[in-house]
Amino acid sequence: MNSIQQRRQEYRSLFKQNVAKRLLVDKAVKIIVFTCVIVAIIPLGSILVEVFKNGITAISIEFLTETPGSIGSGEGGIGPAIQGTLIIIGLSSLIGVPIGVMSGIFLSEYGDNTLARFVRFFNDVFMEFPSIILGIFAFLIIVLVLGHFSVWAGAFALSLIMFPIVARTTEESLKMVPMTYREAGTALGLKKWVITFRIVISAAKSGMVTGIMLSVSRIGGETAPLIMTILGSSQFFSSLDTPMDALPLRIWRLSLLPYDSAQLQGWGAALVLIMIILGINLGIKYYFMNKKNGFFGQLIKQRRNVTK
């Protein structure tokens, strides 16, 4: 009797010890994991704070509109760079978006064969290619052939970064459109391409726009492929066959100069660039937050009801 109680006591304390230890480990892991998140967010905060703090002092009307002054003088601005970034984004979208969208249509509408699986796989792999290699490629097939650096080469290099992203997001959003929509189109006697463009794409528009904007924000900050394609320049845009400036290139060149004024201008350019890119990213996020009751939100609700 006595011994049973003793043993019970013993087991109870062992159990308590065991549980206490495990809970302690659990708590420690929780703290470690939370620290990981904080450690990752600190650089983001620091980057944003520094870019805003240093960049805001550089920004003025002249800084945003004028051509760069002589090296080290701290005068002039980044007008050509801003213009160049907008031009190169526009041009590469002009090349990259149609290819990406058509490729996405191929993957989603005709995507049930070996070729499409192959394409899908290479799309994913190609998306992760080092961007500088795409720059070399554009250099080899455009700059070397034409004999001079040109805007076209830069736009082509960036479109290579763009189209796999657009293709993938297009595919994903087209797949979310229910099969019944397409069947309704077929029942009306519509052609496949009419169904795709008029029904499927108009339903999947918001997802596709998101993909396109994401790819724009990705290429907006891309520097490496521009080094060997558009080269950089201190003049405003004149023709598509000449070198051109872009914000990331300008930031890089300014950061290499040993002058405080150049450094300050670099921060200013970084602020403009980060505003463009974060603006796009936050815009997408906001758009989707308000979009819960839009097409996709309702689609998801419908699907849930069906599966229930």
Place this chain on the structure above:
Amino acid sequence: MTKVTLNKKRVISDKVFKIGATVAGTYVLVVVVLMAFQLISESYPIWEEEGLSFITKTDWNAVEDRESFGALPYILGTLTTSAIAMAIGVPLSIGIAMFISDAPAKIGGPLGFLVELLAAVPSVIYGLWGLFVFRIYFRDWIETPLHNAFGDNIWLFSGNPYGLDIITASVILAIMIIPTVSAVSREIMKAVPQQQKEAAYMLGATKWEMFKLAIFPYSKTGLIGASILGLGRAVGETMAVTMLIGNATGIGAIPSSLFGPSQTMSSIIANEFVEASPASIHMPALIGVGLILLLIAIVINVIAHLLVTRMLKIKEGAINN
């Protein structure tokens, strides 16, 4: 009669549409093949000149008539920086993925978005921040104390801490791969069937034990794939590394200590490509470095995608059952 022509028209326009879509789809394959072909043919002079010793030599001399090129230091530089970046970045990312996959949506959502914003920051801005902000703190608070304490005894910490060195570039790289690795790992952890987690809880597991019992064994392959995906990012990253690694060339670029300058494959291309003359073998040498980089990137990414998609396929199977 009219019916037939209508049908024919429909068939033709749909055929054109299908062909157009297929051509756009195969564009990526054409580009990959053309790219490999171009890089091989344009770098051919260097392979002819140096042979396979291009990969094992360490000189880098672009002076006329004394040209001699070897890619070994840059290959080592890329591998070293990527390895250190992985060692720092992957555990952090998996920690983040654990936190976010498990946190309630109200906290996890915004935190996840913040971490993913790290991916939106352009690489050149990482470089700028690293060069003017991070490097200063890192040098004064971490490198100098480490050097003073261990510099004489451990070769890792020898070399004058200046901030433009392997470890600074690697830490920046680690920050840059966090969003990729953590986002993919999070998706993979979420793909673990709920029943597995519940079974672990039912056995009385704490949250950490649930991760050990249910999530890690199930998602091991996928997590490895996610890390390799991060490795692919780190290997190809150019601008931030170029701005921080110190840009040594030749034998001086072989990584010797954490605080020594080095050079990666992508950074030597970024630094020298525009100055290289297409007539000499300097340009083919740089393209040859690019070709090696491309091959490494393809191998890494193919492995990563095979692992990740395999994991997500398992997930679909498990849900259907």
